[in-house]
Amino acid sequence: MIANFVIYSHEDQSIVKEWESTLSVQAEKRAGSFPVKSSYVVGQAALESRLSDDINLQALVLVTPLCETTLSTIKALRPSLDLLVAMSESGQSQADRALREQFGIKQLIGMHDQPAQQVVNAIAQCIESRAATPFADALTHYVKANRDSWHTPGHFGGSSLSHSEWANHFYDLVGPNVFALDLSVSVAELDSLHEPHSVIAQAKELAAEAFGAKHTYFATNGSSTANKVILQALAHPRDVLLVDRGSHKSVHHGIIMSGAQPVWLEPSCNHELGLMGPVPQQAIFDAIDANPNAKLIFLTSCTYDGLRYDMAPIVEKAHAHGIKVVVDEAWYAHGYFHPKLRPTALESGADYVTQSTHKVLSAFSQASMIHVNDPDFDAHRFQEFFNMHASTSPQYSMIASLDVARMQASMEGYGRLSQALRLAQQLRDAINDMNGLRVLECHEIIANTLVNDGISFDPTKITIDLRACSLSGAQLQNRLLDNHAIQVEKYTEHTLSLLVTIGTTASKVERLIDALQQESRTASLVESIQPAYRLPPLPIPTSRFVRPRDALKLLAEDVPLKDDSGHVNSALVGRVVQDLIAPYPPGVPLLTPGEEINAEVLEWLERWLESDDDAEIHGLNWINKRAYFRCCLMDDDAR
Numbered sequence: 001m002i003a004n005f006v007i008y009s010h011e012d013q014s015i016v017k018e019w020e021s022t023l024s025v026q027a028e029k030r031a032g033s034f035p036v037k038s039s040y041v042v043g044q045a046a047l048e049s050r051l052s053d054d055i056n057l058q059a060l061v062l063v064t065p066l067c068e069t070t071l072s073t074i075k076a077l078r079p080s081l082d083l084l085v086a087m088s089e090s091g092q093s094q095a096d097r098a099l100r101e102q103f104g105i106k107q108l109i110g111m112h113d114q115p116a117q118q119v120v121n122a123i124a125q126c127i128e129s130r131a132a133t134p135f136a137d138a139l140t141h142y143v144k145a146n147r148d149s150w151h152t153p154g155h156f157g158g159s160s161l162s163h164s165e166w167a168n169h170f171y172d173l174v175g176p177n178v179f180a181l182d183l184s185v186s187v188a189e190l191d192s193l194h195e196p197h198s199v200i201a202q203a204k205e206l207a208a209e210a211f212g213a214k215h216t217y218f219a220t221n222g223s224s225t226a227n228k229v230i231l232q233a234l235a236h237p238r239d240v241l242l243v244d245r246g247s248h249k250s251v252h253h254g255i256i257m258s259g260a261q262p263v264w265l266e267p268s269c270n271h272e273l274g275l276m277g278p279v280p281q282q283a284i285f286d287a288i289d290a291n292p293n294a295k296l297i298f299l300t301s302c303t304y305d306g307l308r309y310d311m312a313p314i315v316e317k318a319h320a321h322g323i324k325v326v327v328d329e330a331w332y333a334h335g336y337f338h339p340k341l342r343p344t345a346l347e348s349g350a351d352y353v354t355q356s357t358h359k360v361l362s363a364f365s366q367a368s369m370i371h372v373n374d375p376d377f378d379a380h381r382f383q384e385f386f387n388m389h390a391s392t393s394p395q396y397s398m399i400a401s402l403d404v405a406r407m408q409a410s411m412e413g414y415g416r417l418s419q420a421l422r423l424a425q426q427l428r429d430a431i432n433d434m435n436g437l438r439v440l441e442c443h444e445i446i447a448n449t450l451v452n453d454g455i456s457f458d459p460t461k462i463t464i465d466l467r468a469c470s471l472s473g474a475q476l477q478n479r480l481l482d483n484h485a486i487q488v489e490k491y492t493e494h495t496l497s498l499l500v501t502i503g504t505t506a507s508k509v510e511r512l513i514d515a516l517q518q519e520s521r522t523a524s525l526v527e528s529i530q531p532a533y534r535l536p537p538l539p540i541p542t543s544r545f546v547r548p549r550d551a552l553k554l555l556a557e558d559v560p561l562k563d564d565s566g567h568v569n570s571a572l573v574g575r576v577v578q579d580l581i582a583p584y585p586p587g588v589p590l591l592t593p594g595e596e597i598n599a600e601v602l603e604w605l606e607r608w609l610e611s612d613d614d615a616e617i618h619g620l621n622w623i624n625k626r627a628y629f630r631c632c633l634m635d636d637d638a639r
Helices: 014-029 044-053 068-077 094-102 116-131 134-144 168-174 176-180 199-211 222-234 249-258 281-290 311-320 379-389 396-432 473-484 506-522 548-553 599-611
Strands: 003-009 036-042 057-063 082-087 107-110 215-219 240-244 261-265 296-300 324-328 352-355 368-372 461-465 495-499 556-560 582-584 616-618 621-623 626-632
Touching: 003 014, 003 044, 003 116, 014 036, 014 116, 036 044, 036 116, 044 068, 057 068, 057 116, 068 094, 082 116, 107 116, 116 396, 134 199, 134 396, 168 176, 199 215, 199 368, 199 396, 215 222, 215 379, 222 249, 222 324, 222 352, 222 368, 222 379, 240 249, 240 281, 249 548, 261 281, 281 296, 281 311, 296 311, 311 324, 396 461, 396 506, 473 495, 473 506
Parallel strands: 003 036, 003 057, 057 082, 082 107, 240 261, 240 296, 296 324, 324 352
Antiparallel strands: 215 368, 352 368, 461 495, 556 626, 582 616, 621 626
């Protein structure tokens, strides 16, 4: 582990060279938690090369006069780097001061009037501050103190299991540290997630800075809860919300809890592959124009398959009408840390973003973050709604993992993601040479309605097209698991999806390539790449009877999906559903609570069920192996 810092000057100056040489000597003498090493770079081209190639670069010292183009380049390529300004003999001009304020550069050091040792220490302290993990360190310190526990949790640091004749196998499986780290709110020095004021507050501030937010919150039960917190904090009963109908079910649940009235935005869908995508941009603009008093718009970017909105024009349009922009970036917590993956939703002006840190960075499962850049943010109100959803007994190791994941992303995210992108490309190239397998590109995944929307693509999401192969997604997934002990992310009838992260290694890639090659050799090619069935477009209900929250509170009865003859039950026409009904694929809700079932919906269901033996419908009530819709009993008030 080494931290490089670079002295940068626009022009080759012998005095700057001499200064860097002096700093280099002091850097070698410095004793610290990690070694620091200096070098000198001249000119924009050399700087850009260094920014791209040096994965150990942690800080830049910019010699005055400053240049806005240079600063913009640095922020575009490596926004996590610590920036310091070195005042040359010419001093600091008013323009330099303005640029420092514009780009948030606080550290000012002197080339001629400050001892070299002080300068090196100042640079190292900047790097150390970013590398700090205040909560994880406090938790480690407490555990190492080896204190006797007379408080919750009841396993008392694992002692209830370690000598148990019946349960010690579980203690041996997970190890003593898992139990030692599992503490309670009784430990005051570890702060409170509900009212942070010390180490959790410090960790949150570092996270906000690392991800480009004004405020950050740690959610210990996933982005599912994060989405609900935002919706409850922002939306009042009967507020109009513009919402992607294909949003995660937690968004639908949050709408129910808030009492708001959604206006659904219909997502695009690649019907041949059964893959859902973003809402067409024009449909979003039309919805904003039709609902200028909407409270917020809620979108998902990126999707499960890596599709990302061109968010800036959407944000601009929404903000022009006073509409807040909320983005579910559950699959994109890594985006800020590599230039090939930016801009993120926050950089594009979104007000609220949820990220599942655990999905693509190094946090434990369920560990997520909420990032806020809303200029009208009410921190006290938001904390109250956050507390409604947060446990008073959070898993402290989960909070520590968020602290460490943030630090790692800031310190080595660029290098790790550069490697992940190389491995993803290696995997793509290898799969494209295999019998009947091919990795889909962005233009092949998106629907025709998105071709002019500036949709971008996360290359760490790999979707394999199986239409030219005799294997279905389920069959190939099972073969990889049974024959090679490889578990993939997801599959559809004609696709298999893989996830590349900063945890992907070269040997794992080679094992996967070997396994796919073996299975592709045993599979036969099909004469046509056309699928056995084409997913028909979803028939969107044309009327809404009641708000989702009201529907859920009505009395209901169970009505069977199929009649006695085995056909879809025509008695369902005109009934109002109480639950969210989502066929998979594509996973987009066919019906949401409070919507009326019409004949087109039933016709679609019948065609869809006949076309796919593995079809699933989420949200049905199963009674004695028979599927039922939960339908509202509509009283006069509801009507």
